[in-house]
Amino acid sequence: MVNLACHSGEKPVTLKDISAEEGISLSYLEQLFVKLRKGKIVKSVRGPGGGYVLAKPPAIISVGDIISVVEEPMNPVACLDDDSEGCDRATTCTTQRVWKCLAEKISEFLNSVSIEDLSREALALKSGHPPVDTNVCGITEQTRS
Helix, strand or coil: CHHHHHCCCCCCECHHHHHHHHCCCHHHHHHHHHHHHHCCCEEEECCCCCEEEECCCHHHCEHHHHHHHCCCCCCCCHHHCCCCCCCCCCCCCCCHHHHHHHHHHHHHHHHHCEHHHHHHHHHHHHCCCCCCCCCCCCCCHHHHC
């Protein structure tokens, strides 16, 4: 998705190109992009010069949106997943509330990071100029030292 955002405004990007640039299996990308297309995150462009483009501006596509569309649970423990049969100890589990709160924080964070944020960082890194402003985690280069 970051790759598509970096090419935003250019011609559509093929999955073969994304696979080569990102080192991701083509068959895995094909599976993901079926879900992303159904979730209206990307659009396919057919014909010569075809490929994929973002269906919305990258500023309004969050990492959380993408994870949700490709149906990956964001919960830190399996017993909180919707398709889970639950936990035999749910009524007596002393840590379940902690895991629920962590799941909420994870979701909140992933929904706060846009593909535009990540593409800005990716383009800066590719140009050999690491971003000097705050990155997606709120840590500046000077803070890391």
